[in-house]
Amino acid sequence: MADNAPDRVHDLLIVGAGPVGLALALALKDAGLDIVLADARTREAVTRDPRDLALAHGTRLTLQRLGVWDALPRTAIEHIHISHQGGLGRTLIDAAEHDLPALGYVASAGALAAALRRAVDAAGIPVFDETEITNLAAGEDDVIASLAGAGRPTPTLRARLAACAEGGLRAGDPNVVEHDYGQHALIADVQVAGGHRHTAFERFTPQGPVALLPKGDNYALVHVSRPETADELLALDDAAYLARLQAHIGGRARLTGVGPRLRYPLVLRYRRSTIAQRTVWLGNAAQTLHPVAGQGFNLALRDVWALADTLLKAREAARQHSANTAAKPFDAGAPSVLASYASARGLDRLGTIRFTDTLVRVFSNDFGPLRHARGAALFALDLIPPLRNFVARRMMFGARAWP
Numbered sequence: 320m321a322d323n324a325p326d327r328v329h330d331l332l333i334v335g336a337g338p339v340g341l342a343l344a345l346a347l348k349d350a351g352l353d354i355v356l357a358d359a360r361t362r363e364a365v366t367r368d369p370r371d372l373a374l375a376h377g378t379r380l381t382l383q384r385l386g387v388w389d390a391l392p393r394t395a396i397e398h399i400h401i402s403h404q405g406g407l408g409r410t411l412i413d414a415a416e417h418d419l420p421a422l423g424y425v426a427s428a429g430a431l432a433a434a435l436r437r438a439v440d441a442a443g444i445p446v447f448d449e450t451e452i453t454n455l456a457a458g459e460d461d462v463i464a465s466l467a468g469a470g471r472p473t474p475t476l477r478a479r480l481a482a483c484a485e486g487g488l489r490a491g492d493p494n495v496v497e498h499d500y501g502q503h504a505l506i507a508d509v510q511v512a513g514g515h516r517h518t519a520f521e522r523f524t525p526q527g528p529v530a531l532l533p534k535g536d537n538y539a540l541v542h543v544s545r546p547e548t549a550d551e552l553l554a555l556d557d558a559a560y561l562a563r564l565q566a567h568i569g570g571r572a573r574l575t576g577v578g579p580r581l582r583y584p585l586v587l588r589y590r591r592s593t594i595a596q597r598t599v600w601l602g603n604a605a606q607t608l609h610p611v612a613g614q615g616f617n618l619a620l621r622d623v624w625a626l627a628d629t630l631l632k633a634r635e636a637a638r639q640h641s642a643n644t645a646a647k648p649f650d651a652g653a654p655s656v657l658a659s660y661a662s663a664r665g666l667d668r669l670g671t672i673r674f675t676d677t678l679v680r681v682f683s684n685d686f687g688p689l690r691h692a693r694g695a696a697l698f699a700l701d702l703i704p705p706l707r708n709f710v711a712r713r714m715m716f717g718a719r720a721w722p
Contacts, residue, residue: 329353332478335485339602341435346627348442359451368429371539373613387434394533395421403523457596480652483604488588498587503549505542510576523682597652629660
């Protein structure tokens with residue numbers, strides 16, 4: 320148990336011990352910072368999270384740097400087949416074309432959290448499970464967190480910086496931009512005859528995309544539709560639903576079974592600014608994106624790496640000035656540090672938000688001229704390798720894909 324005397328001020332409090340918060344702690348494990356994490360959930364709830372994550376190649380590189388990649392069960396995506404319903408045009412993105420072993424991977428959020436948590440525990444960074452942060456009061460010199468729950472070590476914690484990595488995007492918040500897509504996503508595991516051959520399918524329909532992602536020997540399904548259609552699809556028995564799904568996919572894969580179906584509404588929410596006084600928001604606490612193109616967690620991990628890099632550089636600068644007795648000690652929540660982070664992340668963050676939002680708006684409708692333009696765009700991607708290469712790199716690396 321860490322020493323949490325009332326007068327102790329931690330360098331960094333990470334709110335949320337899911338994959339995003341744990342990755343941030345692990346990225347800073349050798350920085351000599353006083354770090355503590357808190358999460359309202361039990362450890363078991365986090366590490367048994369059944370949600371599937373699409374991990375881009377750039378995310379793989381980051382997880383390798385964090386030392387957890389080899390311990391993570393995952394399924395490689397070597398080919399991505401993109402098409403749209405009701406028109407000609409399709410494109411195929413292939414890992415071999417980019418001299419990569421895979422374009423991306425599919426892993427469960429729980430398995431990733433478990434691998435990261437083991438590494439964080441090994442680094443000796445304290446994590447307070449079943450500890451809810453009920454309030455953050457930011458002041459001139461620190462932020463005071465009010466704690467509740469069975470695992471809380473003290474009623475309050477003080478830190479120079481609070482990094483919020485879970486929750487916090489509330490409807491009606493003036494700092495939050497919100498757009499309801501009028502769509503719901505059904506998620507399920509789907510069995511396929513003959514194996515998936517490490518091929519992912521993204522099929523755009525007027526109601527929304529249908530994605531099949533290789534997972535183990537089968538597929539993870541994300542089926543987007545209007546809310547009333549989702550009601551209808553959930554009411555179908557497995558055989559009837561599978562027939563409807565097969566009609567969407569066509570002959571690209573022969574589906575043989577489907578597991579339990581879950582649904583959730585799709586709403587774009589993002590903070591206008593991800594920083595405030597002694598506070599920074601990351602991951603789903605900063606933005607929640609449409610699942611099209613699977614960019615949500617990949618963007619979050621790029622946020623994490625950039626914040627860690629900013630803190631490490633600021634820490635090193637403070638060390639270099641330590642010989643000056645008048646120099647102030649390192650302050651993780653200093654306005655200059657947060658401003659530097661926000662500046663570094665602006666292009667990639669807003670670019671990714673707009674990229675996914677544009678895909679949804681352009682491909683999720685049945686307007687005739689636009690339908691033909693979509694087909695032409697897919698043909699262009701298939702016929703012009705540099706353009707296809709740019710799109711693939713944008714999905715794998717974010718803004719680093721720009722020349």
